[in-house]
Structures are given as C-alpha cells and as structure tokens.
Amino acid sequence: MYYLETKDIVKQYAEHLALNGVSIAVPQGSVFGLLGPNGAGKTTLIRIITRIIAPDSGVILVNGRPFSGQDVYRIGYLPEERGLYKKMKVGDQVMYLAQLRGMSRKNAQTELTKWFRQFNITNWYNRKVEELSKGMQQKVQFIATVIHNPELIILDEPFSGFDPLNADIIKNEILRLKNEGKTVLLSTHDMESVEELCDNIALINQSKVVLHGNVFEIRNAYRQHVLRFRLFSDDFEMENESFTVLSKEKKHEYIDVRIQKKVEMENTELIKLILNTYPVISFEEELPTMREVFVSAVTSQSIKDN
Incomplete structure (x- = not known):
C-alpha cells in the first residue's frame, strides 16, 4: 500500500521547467529516498x-x-x-512549533519532555538557540519536526552539520520511526545513508524521474558482474576467456582477487571453477554503491538528453 503518491506533477517558473511529469509512489511504513543533483527539482517537489x-x-x-x-x-x-529563531529559548521554541502543528500545550509539554530526555538535552531547555552549535540546533529542529507524531516525515538533508556520532543518532531515530509505521521521505546527497536507510528511491534529474524502485533491485540492475574471492594462495594465475582478472592484492597468507565475468557465465560456474583450483576462504558478488548508480544514471540521462 502506498501512503503517498504524486502523479504527473508539472511545475514551471517562467522559462524554467522545474518538474516535468514527476510520478513517485512511497510505500507506507518505509524510508523513501528522494535523490538527484542540485537543481534537479527535489525541493520543488517537496514544497x-x-x-x-x-x-x-x-x-x-x-x-x-x-x-x-x-x-x-x-x-x-x-x-x-x-x-529556528536565534533569540528564542530552545524549550519555548519547540513548544511554539508544536502548538502551531495543532498540539495542546499539555500534550506538547509531555512530548517535549520525552524527546529532550531521549536526546539527552534537557539542560538546553532555557538556553537561547544562538548559544547552540549547528549540530545541536539540528537536533532541536528534528525534535520539532516529529514532536506532533506525524504519519509522514519529510527530511531534507537531515545530516548536514552533524558529526558521525550524532548522524548515527538521527539515523537510528529514523529507523525507529519507520518500525513504528511512520513513512519517511528522505532527500539527501549522502549515498551511504541511502544504502543504510532507504527501502526505495526515486532519482530526479533535469526535472524528470530517471530511476524509481527498490534500492537492492536497482543496485542489482547496475551490477558489473564482478566477484571478489579471498584465497589461501600466494598468487592467482588462472586464465579463462569467460572472465577477466581486474586486480590481485596479496595480504599475508591469502590473496584478494577481483574477477569480472562475462554476462552469459553463471556465478555458480565461476565459483566452481575457482573452488576446483584454489582453497577459497570467502567470495561475494560486488554490487555497485548507490553513489556509483547515481553517477551512472545521471550521466546517462544527460548524454541522452543532449
């Protein structure tokens, strides 16, 4: 079931076509990544x-x-x-924003206390926003975003300004909210976060959707048929017209070998061939990262349009 769908959205500003028939489908209770280069139309769609x-x-x-x-x-x-209002106290600010979202003062105070304890920032309540670091302000604004228990949470570059530790705290909160049945629309340039968090994505480029679907299935569709083997061996000297050795790296008593096979060669065929010749510690197929998929899709679309 889809919680949110956009169908054939078009938006033009004077001579600039910001969105050109954009359709996405966001499953309920999932984290959905909205990706694209700067100026692609993501923020327009969110607005x-x-x-x-x-x-x-x-x-x-x-x-x-x-x-x-x-x-x-x-x-x-x-x-x-x-x-955030720089001169306003943190607690007063979150209370104000919660009430703007329809919460009673009593309910807002209960939720605020819970969230401040959860983020270990209770002692910030009476401090002015301008006294806080950028990362601390981000935490406060994240709380203000979710305090009213929304069904749909839209996060535009939520990890900007966070150190790795605090970024992980927000990522864990996103996953917890998803597990509670919330639907999260995440717009980010952080491709590692996409792999960690997102179930599905849409990639917008030049005002159009160029990729849409499940993250694993998309990565699998862009795979380059490269397998990595770790072998108990001093070297790897096998040659075969059905594959190419991309790299060999000796590490103590074993060697890491990356092999690109031809499409028509089954993985099992290559694995059996290696197993029959070398003692294998481990093997896996390399899937492209979302960063690699992003670059490939955007580049291909740009070449196609030009």
Whole structure:
C-alpha cells in the first residue's frame, strides 16, 4: 500500500521547467529516498507535497485519496534551510512549533519532555538557540519536526552539520520511526545513508524521474558482474576467456582477487571453477554503491538528453 503518491506533477517558473511529469509512489511504513543533483527539482517537489506551493498540473494522493489541507497536520517537515529563531529559548521554541502543528500545550509539554530526555538535552531547555552549535540546533529542529507524531516525515538533508556520532543518532531515530509505521521521505546527497536507510528511491534529474524502485533491485540492475574471492594462495594465475582478472592484492597468507565475468557465465560456474583450483576462504558478488548508480544514471540521462 502506498501512503503517498504524486502523479504527473508539472511545475514551471517562467522559462524554467522545474518538474516535468514527476510520478513517485512511497510505500507506507518505509524510508523513501528522494535523490538527484542540485537543481534537479527535489525541493520543488517537496514544497508541492507540503502545500507550500501548488503544481501547475498533476495530483497528490495520500492513502489513495486526494491530498487535502488537513493532511498538512499529519506531516513533519525538516527543510534544508533551517528556520529556528536565534533569540528564542530552545524549550519555548519547540513548544511554539508544536502548538502551531495543532498540539495542546499539555500534550506538547509531555512530548517535549520525552524527546529532550531521549536526546539527552534537557539542560538546553532555557538556553537561547544562538548559544547552540549547528549540530545541536539540528537536533532541536528534528525534535520539532516529529514532536506532533506525524504519519509522514519529510527530511531534507537531515545530516548536514552533524558529526558521525550524532548522524548515527538521527539515523537510528529514523529507523525507529519507520518500525513504528511512520513513512519517511528522505532527500539527501549522502549515498551511504541511502544504502543504510532507504527501502526505495526515486532519482530526479533535469526535472524528470530517471530511476524509481527498490534500492537492492536497482543496485542489482547496475551490477558489473564482478566477484571478489579471498584465497589461501600466494598468487592467482588462472586464465579463462569467460572472465577477466581486474586486480590481485596479496595480504599475508591469502590473496584478494577481483574477477569480472562475462554476462552469459553463471556465478555458480565461476565459483566452481575457482573452488576446483584454489582453497577459497570467502567470495561475494560486488554490487555497485548507490553513489556509483547515481553517477551512472545521471550521466546517462544527460548524454541522452543532449
């Protein structure tokens, strides 16, 4: 079941076509990656989903029905351009934003206390935002994004400004929210995070969707038929017209060998061939990283359009 769908969204600013028939389908209770180079149209699509701007044409569906104004209260949105009031106290700020999202003061205070304890920032309550580091401000704004228990959480570059430790804290929260049944739309340039967090992705380039689907299936579709073997051996000297040795790296008592096979050669055939000649410690097929998929898809689309 899809929680969110956009169908044939078009948005044009004067001579610039920002979105050209963009359709995505976000499964309920999943983390969905919205990817693309700068200027591709990701932020425009997010602003349309959050009703900040309207599309020129196309429709947005929530749970299979047309998106309405009331659905905005079911969304938590963390924009790339952070918007905290520098002179305001942290606790007062989160309380204010929670009440803007329809929470009573009592409920907002209960949730605020819970989240501040969870992030171990209770002692920041009476500090002004301007006294906090960028990373600390990010934590506060993340809390403000989810405090009203939204069904759909939209995060635009949520890891910007975080050190690895705090980035991991936010990643764990995203996964926890997903496990609670929340739907997360994640816009990011951090391809490692996409592999860690996302179930499905859409890649937008030059205002159009050029890739859409399950992360593993997409990586598998872009695979280069490269297998890595670790062997108990001093060297690897096998030659075969069905494969090419890409690299050999000696490491103490074993050697790592990367082999690219021809498409028509089955993995099992190559593995049996190696097993019959060398003592194998381990082997695996290399899938391209999402960064490699991203570069390949964007480059191919740019060449096609030009």
